[in-house]
Amino acid sequence: MTTSFQVKTLRTDSALRRFEDIRAMLPDVDNPSPIVRLNRVVPASRYKTYLKLEWLNPFGSLKDRTAAYLLAGLIERGELEGREIVEASSGNTAIALAALAGLAGSRLTTTIPDGVPEEKKVILRMLGAEVWETPDDLCPVDHPKDGAIALARSLAASENGERFVGTEQYENVDNVKAHYETTGPEIWAQTEGRVRWFYAGYGTTGTLTGVGRFLKERDPSIQIVGVEPEPGHRLPGLKSFKEARVPALLDESVIDRTVVVGDSDAYRVTKDLWRQEALMVGPSTGAVVSAISQTTDIDPDDVIVAISADSGMKYTSYFEEILGDDGRPSL
Amino acid sequence: MTDVRTQPAANDAAALSVDLDCSGLLCPLPVYKAALVLNQLSDGDQLRLVTTDPGALRDIPAMTRQRGDTLISVEEAEGRQVFQIEKGISR
Numbered sequence: 001m002t003t004s005f006q007v008k009t010l011r012t013d014s015a016l017r018r019f020e021d022i023r024a025m026l027p028d029v030d031n032p033s034p035i036v037r038l039n040r041v042v043p044a045s046r047y048k049t050y051l052k053l054e055w056l057n058p059f060g061s062l063k064d065r066t067a068a069y070l071l072a073g074l075i076e077r078g079e080l081e082g083r084e085i086v087e088a089s090s091g092n093t094a095i096a097l098a099a100l101a102g103l104a105g106s107r108l109t110t111t112i113p114d115g116v117p118e119e120k121k122v123i124l125r126m127l128g129a130e131v132w133e134t135p136d137d138l139c140p141v142d143h144p145k146d147g148a149i150a151l152a153r154s155l156a157a158s159e160n161g162e163r164f165v166g167t168e169q170y171e172n173v174d175n176v177k178a179h180y181e182t183t184g185p186e187i188w189a190q191t192e193g194r195v196r197w198f199y200a201g202y203g204t205t206g207t208l209t210g211v212g213r214f215l216k217e218r219d220p221s222i223q224i225v226g227v228e229p230e231p232g233h234r235l236p237g238l239k240s241f242k243e244a245r246v247p248a249l250l251d252e253s254v255i256d257r258t259v260v261v262g263d264s265d266a267y268r269v270t271k272d273l274w275r276q277e278a279l280m281v282g283p284s285t286g287a288v289v290s291a292i293s294q295t296t297d298i299d300p301d302d303v304i305v306a307i308s309a310d311s312g313m314k315y316t317s318y319f320e321e322i323l324g325d326d327g328r329p330s331l
Numbered sequence: 332m333t334d335v336r337t338q339p340a341a342n343d344a345a346a347l348s349v350d351l352d353c354s355g356l357l358c359p360l361p362v363y364k365a366a367l368v369l370n371q372l373s374d375g376d377q378l379r380l381v382t383t384d385p386g387a388l389r390d391i392p393a394m395t396r397q398r399g400d401t402l403i404s405v406e407e408a409e410g411r412q413v414f415q416i417e418k419g420i421s422r
Contacts, residue, residue: 155360
């Protein structure tokens with residue numbers, strides 16, 4: 001017996017949270033990452049502070065946006081054909097690139113600073129990436145504290161450039177474009193144009209430059225704040241420009257001020273965010289929220305949006321160290 | 332492709348001598364690969380490293396100083412640099 005029944009292919013519908021391919025989950029203004037109000041760590045009675053939870057993106061971080069645009073750029077320019085991707089990363093860009101490269105039929109080799117937590121290295125290897133752990137001081141003469149970046153470039157240039165193509169997130173304007181076209185418009189829409197302050201950490205500076213440009217074009221008085229760690233920090237994803245080069249992507253004209261945050265404050269606030277807000281964020285989020293607390297001239301009615309780049313799940317080995325005996329039964 | 336060969340050191344039957352050919356690789360790739368090999372060696376073992384990137388003339392001596400290894404000799408000829416390195420402080 002035959003029937004006239006036809007199986008209809010379901011199509012992606014982000015309103016229903018139904019996706020036919022993991023890549024359709026990548027954020028944009030029609031499918032934004034959520035922003036969530038802080039009520040206790042930064043008292044709700046004081047400011048309207050929202051964290052943009054980038055760890056709810058499909059590959060777990062803010063860098064999903066960057067990786068998608070970097071890869072799309074390579075494909076559009078015909079540079080990926082038959083080659084593997086090489087990128088220097090503290091882990092998040094590499095994780096998203098490894099996932100997306102696999103889907104595109106390629107593979108990622110990543111040079112990763114040797115202080116990056118083991119969790120990220122294992123995730124990368126699970127995704128099929130080749131992981132080159134690199135001391136930041138690999139090249140003390142030419143590239144102090146930027147060893148992973150230098151090694152990625154040398155891999156891309158070696159073997160006549162035939163094996164690897166570099167995505168160069170520290171110099172590639174597609175990185176800025178990702179945030180200009182997605183993160184910035186999302187924040188503007190989600191705050192209904194009321195955002196007054198934007199906070200993000202200095203890393204590749206793609207987020208600060210892209211979001212900063214977008215928001216300044218809407219309202220030049222919006223304050224763009226870069227958060228910088230202290231030299232010798234242990235805050236993956238962030239860069240201290242006292243020890244690392246300033247990326248070529250940074251557009252200083254859109255940055256209004258820089259707040260320097262120490263590791264102890266960053267990790268203390270990270271723990272507060274877990275316990276007081278039930279937000280299981282990574283340590284760079286603690287640094288960014290700590291910078292808000294250090295800003296003294298915010299008006300009470302101002303709307304603040306800060307980037308929570310990733311969750312804490314990839315940093316449990318770091319947290320184990322700061323917790324000590326905290327949470328263990330006392331005799 | 333990097334070529335690695337291992338043999339007993341000529342001057343010490345107990346020590347190893349490793350050849351690492353990093354021709355065609357740009358710095359800091361030779362530094363990285365040399366450090367990987369040196370990490371596998373014991374004090375007194377030697378590494379003969381061949382490079383073609385002139386940047387190695389600065390990077391390799393800096394690496395050996397930083398690691399506490401001994402740069403025994405450097406030779407330059409026909410666009411190649413040959414470094415003889417002993418792991419640890421030379422006896």
